[in-house]
Amino acid sequence: MKDKIEEILDKLLKRTQKGEDIESLLKEYPQLADELRPLLKLAVEIEDIPKPELDADAISILVAKVRQTMRSRKPSVGFSLKNLFTLHPIISRTVTAIVLVFVLALTTVFMSANSLPGNPLYQIKRISEKIHYAITFNDEGKAELHLIFANRRTHEFESSFKIGEKIDRKLLMKMLEETASAVDISQNLSADHAPLIRQKIALCNKKQLAVLENTKQYACQCDIDIIQTAIKKCRELHACLGCEQTPCNDPYCPCNE
Amino acid sequence: MKQFPSLLLKKDISYEELNKIIALAKTNNDDAMVDLSEYVYSRIYSYVYYRVNHREDTEDLVSEIVLKLIRALPKQRGNFNAWMYKIAKNAIIDFYRRRGVRSETSLSEIPYDIPDQSTPVSEIILTKEKLRKALSILTEEQQRVIILKFIEGYTNPEIAETMGKSIGAVKLLQFRALKSLKEFFKKKGL
Numbered sequence: 001m002k003d004k005i006e007e008i009l010d011k012l013l014k015r016t017q018k019g020e021d022i023e024s025l026l027k028e029y030p031q032l033a034d035e036l037r038p039l040l041k042l043a044v045e046i047e048d049i050p051k052p053e054l055d056a057d058a059i060s061i062l063v064a065k066v067r068q069t070m071r072s073r074k075p076s077v078g079f080s081l082k083n084l085f086t087l088h089p090i091i092s093r094t095v096t097a098i099v100l101v102f103v104l105a106l107t108t109v110f111m112s113a114n115s116l117p118g119n120p121l122y123q124i125k126r127i128s129e130k131i132h133y134a135i136t137f138n139d140e141g142k143a144e145l146h147l148i149f150a151n152r153r154t155h156e157f158e159s160s161f162k163i164g165e166k167i168d169r170k171l172l173m174k175m176l177e178e179t180a181s182a183v184d185i186s187q188n189l190s191a192d193h194a195p196l197i198r199q200k201i202a203l204c205n206k207k208q209l210a211v212l213e214n215t216k217q218y219a220c221q222c223d224i225d226i227i228q229t230a231i232k233k234c235r236e237l238h239a240c241l242g243c244e245q246t247p248c249n250d251p252y253c254p255c256n257e
Numbered sequence: 258m259k260q261f262p263s264l265l266l267k268k269d270i271s272y273e274e275l276n277k278i279i280a281l282a283k284t285n286n287d288d289a290m291v292d293l294s295e296y297v298y299s300r301i302y303s304y305v306y307y308r309v310n311h312r313e314d315t316e317d318l319v320s321e322i323v324l325k326l327i328r329a330l331p332k333q334r335g336n337f338n339a340w341m342y343k344i345a346k347n348a349i350i351d352f353y354r355r356r357g358v359r360s361e362t363s364l365s366e367i368p369y370d371i372p373d374q375s376t377p378v379s380e381i382i383l384t385k386e387k388l389r390k391a392l393s394i395l396t397e398e399q400q401r402v403i404i405l406k407f408i409e410g411y412t413n414p415e416i417a418e419t420m421g422k423s424i425g426a427v428k429l430l431q432f433r434a435l436k437s438l439k440e441f442f443k444k445k446g447l
Binding site (some may be wrong): 009052065066 | 270287290291323342383384408411429431432439442
């Protein structure tokens with residue numbers, strides 16, 4: 001394939017820089033000689049022009065200015081966000097990516113807080129609950145978490161029934177399981193912490209009973225049995241919490257029957 | 258005659274040496290910063306000189322570019338020379354914007370002593386001043402190729418890296434720039 005004229009010119013320029021004679025070089029390209037000759041000669045002339053002289057005084061003044069600029073720079077103390085972006089590119093990109101993922105995850109978890117079963121964000125909500133539980137190591141915290149989850153499941157059960165007028169059996173089971181787990185763990189707590197947790201569980205249990213009784217009124221006949229079973233379990237739990245030791249105001253309490 | 262403060266102004270330095278100086282300068286090492294300033298000064302001087310009409314403006318602009326570069330050094334990434342010429346290019350654009358004039362000089366404004374029409378191009382004594390005026394008819398990229406290649410002595414791959422272009426594109430710019438300059442001198446009867 002024939003070389004383009006700019007390629008030929010560049011080749012010849014390299015050779016003229018090595019000291020080869022322009023006229024003898026052009027003999028290799030007689031058909032382009034007239035066009036290339038003035039270009040090569042012009043290039044040689046430009047190369048022959050002495051470089052503009054640098055002014056030593058101007059350089060000395062500049063060096064003084066540079067030193068002054070250096071002195072006026074405040075030393076960086078501690079960590080600042082600005083420093084983060086002057087780190088090595090790989091480090092700064094990694095840190096930025098981690099921060100972005102963290103912010104994104106937090107936003108998603110926040111957005112999923114009010115989601116109900118069937119919503120794509122609901123799985124994120126459950127995963128975040130599992131992670132939260134996994135990183136909680138003391139019994140008091142675990143009991144509190146079960147209680148929080150029980151309250152959430154109660155709210156979800158009530159909301160999904162209002163929307164769909166159908167009982168979500170899985171959710172109902174989960175609601176009772178969470179409360180039962182809170183009770184189990186509360187039994188291992190010290191005398192200082194147990195009463196408060198059990199008081200909170202009692203409140204949750206009371207709320208669950210009220211929701212179940214309300215749901216029973218509007219639920220389909222086919223769901224009555226499961227609701228009745230759930231109510232029974234709630235009442236048993238209520239008894240477990242030791243309300244028989246005090247006068248009980250709960251009309252559904254087995255101690256009042 | 259005063260001696261230059263550093264040998265950096267006189268000798269060519271390798272990429273390895275330059276990278277060491279840049280790395281040290283980024284740690285706020287005073288001597289490295291001075292060395293780097295001198296390096297930048299010497300490298301961009303011709304580039305600015307051929308694109309600005311007065312020597313005094315060149316001095317001021319080159320100093321301004323060096324100080325700008327020193328301040329922005331912590332943010333510098335990638336090819337240093339490409340970054341350096343980008344800052345210089347932007348500073349020249351700002352310079353003309355401040356002055357409210359275009360960088361190109363009208364051909365009719367160029368005062369030449371018109372020589373004998375029969376004088377061939379090869380016999381013209383090309384001076385810095387004539388070249389400076391002739392370069393003003395070229396595009397910014399063509400000017401940069403001519404200055405970097407024939408005045409600063411960069412190789413095609415170095416120019417390509419500095420300009421963010423392919424070597425083929427640099428060769429084409431070089432051909433077109435020389436052709437335009439030749440046409441210009443021909444029109445001027447030089």
